[in-house]
Amino acid sequence: MPFLSLQxxxxxxxxxxxxxxxSFDVEQQSVFGMLGPNGAGKTTAIRIIxxxxxxxxxxxxxxxxxxxxxxxxxxxYMPEERGLYKKMKVWEQLVYLAQLKGLTQRDAKKKVFEWxxxxxxxxxxxxxxxELSKGMSQKVQFIATILHEPKLIILDEPFSGLDPVNSRLIxxxxxxxxEKGATIIFSTHRMEQVEEICESIILINKGHVVxxxxxxxxxxxxxxxxxxxxxxxxxxRLPEHFPLIRQVDHVLVMKVDGLSTGxxxxxxxxxxxxxxxxxxxxxxxxxxxxxxxxxxxxx
Amino acid sequence: xxxxxxxxxxxxxxxxxxxxxxxxxxxxxxxxxxxTFVPVLIFKYGGDVDKVAVIDQSKMFEGKLESSERLIFGxxxxxxxxxxxxxxxxxxxxxxFIPGSFQADHPGGIEYFSNDQLGLGTxxxxxxxxxxxxxxxxxxxxSVTPEIIEQLSEPVRLxxxxxxxxxxxxxxxAVGYISGFLLYFLxxxxxxxxxxxxxxxxxxxxxxxxxxxxxxxxLMLGKIIGIALLGLTQFAVWILMGFxxxxxxxxxVGDTSAMQQVQNPGGMNSPSPGLINAxxxxxxxxxxxxxxxxxxxxIFFFLGGYLLYASVFAALGAASGDExxxxxxxxxxxxxxxxxxxAINAMxxxxxxxxxxxxxxxxxxxxxxxxxxxxxxxxxxVLLSMVFLILGFIFMVGVAGKIYRTxxxxxxxxSSLKEMIKWVRY
Numbered sequence: 001m002p003f004l005s006l007q008x009x010x011x012x013x014x015x016x017x018x019x020x021x022x023s024f025d026v027e028q029q030s031v032f033g034m035l036g037p038n039g040a041g042k043t044t045a046i047r048i049i050x051x052x053x054x055x056x057x058x059x060x061x062x063x064x065x066x067x068x069x070x071x072x073x074x075x076x077y078m079p080e081e082r083g084l085y086k087k088m089k090v091w092e093q094l095v096y097l098a099q100l101k102g103l104t105q106r107d108a109k110k111k112v113f114e115w116x117x118x119x120x121x122x123x124x125x126x127x128x129x130x131e132l133s134k135g136m137s138q139k140v141q142f143i144a145t146i147l148h149e150p151k152l153i154i155l156d157e158p159f160s161g162l163d164p165v166n167s168r169l170i171x172x173x174x175x176x177x178x179e180k181g182a183t184i185i186f187s188t189h190r191m192e193q194v195e196e197i198c199e200s201i202i203l204i205n206k207g208h209v210v211x212x213x214x215x216x217x218x219x220x221x222x223x224x225x226x227x228x229x230x231x232x233x234x235x236x237r238l239p240e241h242f243p244l245i246r247q248v249d250h251v252l253v254m255k256v257d258g259l260s261t262g263x264x265x266x267x268x269x270x271x272x273x274x275x276x277x278x279x280x281x282x283x284x285x286x287x288x289x290x291x292x293x294x295x296x297x298x299x
Numbered sequence: 300x301x302x303x304x305x306x307x308x309x310x311x312x313x314x315x316x317x318x319x320x321x322x323x324x325x326x327x328x329x330x331x332x333x334x335t336f337v338p339v340l341i342f343k344y345g346g347d348v349d350k351v352a353v354i355d356q357s358k359m360f361e362g363k364l365e366s367s368e369r370l371i372f373g374x375x376x377x378x379x380x381x382x383x384x385x386x387x388x389x390x391x392x393x394x395x396f397i398p399g400s401f402q403a404d405h406p407g408g409i410e411y412f413s414n415d416q417l418g419l420g421t422x423x424x425x426x427x428x429x430x431x432x433x434x435x436x437x438x439x440x441x442s443v444t445p446e447i448i449e450q451l452s453e454p455v456r457l458x459x460x461x462x463x464x465x466x467x468x469x470x471x472x473a474v475g476y477i478s479g480f481l482l483y484f485l486x487x488x489x490x491x492x493x494x495x496x497x498x499x500x501x502x503x504x505x506x507x508x509x510x511x512x513x514x515x516x517x518l519m520l521g522k523i524i525g526i527a528l529l530g531l532t533q534f535a536v537w538i539l540m541g542f543x544x545x546x547x548x549x550x551x552v553g554d555t556s557a558m559q560q561v562q563n564p565g566g567m568n569s570p571s572p573g574l575i576n577a578x579x580x581x582x583x584x585x586x587x588x589x590x591x592x593x594x595x596x597x598i599f600f601f602l603g604g605y606l607l608y609a610s611v612f613a614a615l616g617a618a619s620g621d622e623x624x625x626x627x628x629x630x631x632x633x634x635x636x637x638x639x640x641x642a643i644n645a646m647x648x649x650x651x652x653x654x655x656x657x658x659x660x661x662x663x664x665x666x667x668x669x670x671x672x673x674x675x676x677x678x679x680x681v682l683l684s685m686v687f688l689i690l691g692f693i694f695m696v697g698v699a700g701k702i703y704r705t706x707x708x709x710x711x712x713x714s715s716l717k718e719m720i721k722w723v724r725y
Contacts, residue, residue, distance in 0.1 A: 083504025
């Protein structure tokens with residue numbers, strides 16, 4: 001059973017269909033990527049999950065139950081538009097936000113100092129947010145999101161504006177939390193990170209789900225049956241029924257058509273006495289698929 | 300469990316510790332005193348003394364025009380034209396010329412000459428003085444003796460009595476003005492604090508984090524109530540300060556009368572008789588006012604008016620642009636300012652139709668009714684006004700909540716009134 005399930009969600013703002021029949025499942029303890037260009041409906045979907053907005057129709061199932069307002073205590077949400085009270089002290093701010101998530105003041109304080117220790121900002125506990133560097137306040141923001149150990153963590157563009165060290169730290173903590181049982185939803189434009197971290201993704205465009213599935217499956221679905229061949233020496237005659245797409249230096253890109261497989265191509269190449277150094281299938285990057293799909297929708 | 304108390308606590312504690320709060324709390328009484336007394340002082344001591352040279356060829360006015368602190372008449376026998384040239388050198392403001400042909404029955408031909416514009420106050424004093432003399436002359440002409448005129452001119456002294464109690468219009472005006480002004484000031488100060496708080500949350504983008512934990516309505520209500528408690532804290536401090544001041548004054552006055560009895564040899568620190576006088580007049584005046592009603596009413600109308608206006612301010616804050624732009628403030632401050640003018644009108648005519656209406660209408664009643672309280676208005680009007688105010692803020696909090704809910708998550712430019720109305724209908 002999926003941990004979170006959106007079922008045929010519709011949401012309109014005046015004349016615009018922000019979400020038009022959006023459905024997807026997020027498996028428990030997975031890292032789920034939500035992709036889409038600006039204005040696709042990602043933020044609306046996230047706001048519906050976090051109960052900030054109510055859908056016009058459709059249903060959200062959270063951990064086996066219809067989504068209720070008190071479920072937000074089990075969620076941690078870091079919006080793309082980050083923000084903290086600038087004049088509050090670090091620890092007060094974190095304790096306040098944790099209390100709003102249902103922690104008692106005592107528990108909140110304990111957790112705040114544990115996490116500040118872990119992120120190496122313990123010494124800053126009594127500083128005001130406006131005195132912190134950007135990187136520091138991003139750490140505080142992240143701690144605020146996960147402090148109450150939510151079952152569902154939603155991160156909207158979590159790495160934007162983050163230096164590599166902090167990026168790494170947050171990535172590690174995300175994995176750690178997942179191992180402890182958390183489910184993570186990631187919303188981002190940065191495809192290389194999605195490929196690295198996410199198991200499943202959806203691609204939303206103009207309020208519709210364009211793609212939905214496991215990253216590996218989607219790549220298979222969109223592959224062009226092209227192979228990259230790196231060879232040595234001079235190139236003899238090539239097998240005729242495998243079209244040559246490109247040839248640069250000692251690298252060939254060839255297409256496998258119809259019922260043939262990669263094995264067939266490799267066998268033929270060897271039969272034609274091509275000295276193969278490496279042979280691999282070209283899988284599209286998520287970025288290419290993303291752009292291709294968005295372009296296709298436009299036309 | 301509702302999270303409103305947690306929000307209230309944050310809104311209250313972060314503000315009560317701030318420097319601004321301390322400054323306003325301790326300076327406000329001084330500012331208020333300033334606003335009450337400065338206009339009086341300016342009026343009393345603001346102008347220079349006007350000296351008018353009088354050339355009275357008719358000889359009817361000599362010795363009869365009365366000089367005052369602000370206006371001095373000086374009589375001269377010289378020629379009008381030459382005086383016109385020399386009056387300024389002699390230190391006069393202008394020349395008043397009464398021709399020899401002047402007759403009490405046909406009072407024309409009097410001229411005032413000056414190179415400067417005559418002030419409105421000075422002009423009316425001169426006219427009054429001339430009229431007074433002419434009136435006397437006419438009465439004497441019909442054989443009314445100066446003694447009889449004196450008797451006839453004895454002014455009436457009006458003792459106002461409200462119901463069973465002795466009224467005191469002066470004290471009522473002062474207390475009404477102070478409490479009305481206090482409310483006007485507080486509604487704007489606390490209202491804009493609410494608005495600023497909302498804009499801060501919007502522009503710092505923390506609003507979205509908070510509303511993923513609590514409902515926008517809870518956040519709005521928590522903020523409004525937190526700041527209301529701040530206002531009540533301030534009231535408490537002021538009442539305490541007032542109480543201490545009065546006690547100290549009493550102490551000094553009481554002590555010195557005791558000291559005078561034992562004939563304190565040093566004679567140090569004895570307050571002037573003026574102070575003792577002022578305190579006893581203050582005591583007497585305050586005793587004529589419905590003090591309990593005024594204090595309770597002021598707090599009630601402050602809270603009611605604040606809740607009503609704070610929700611308007613909150614909605615406007617949410618509809619404002621996220622770059623800290625406060626240009627929508629006028630939508631809320633305009634009715635507050637108009638209410639203050641209506642309150643001043645109510646001081647002149649506390650029971651006029653306009654005063655009664657504006658002290659019942661929820662957007663003006665907080666300030667106007669608070670002012671009227673000093674004039675002992677009919678109890679049914681006070682109660683009705685309270686009921687309307689409660690209904691008014693319940694309605695307004697509802698409407699504002701809807702605007703707030705949508706506006707707080709809208710980034711970019713400020714929204715138009717049209718959009719706000721649309722949000723209410725969502």
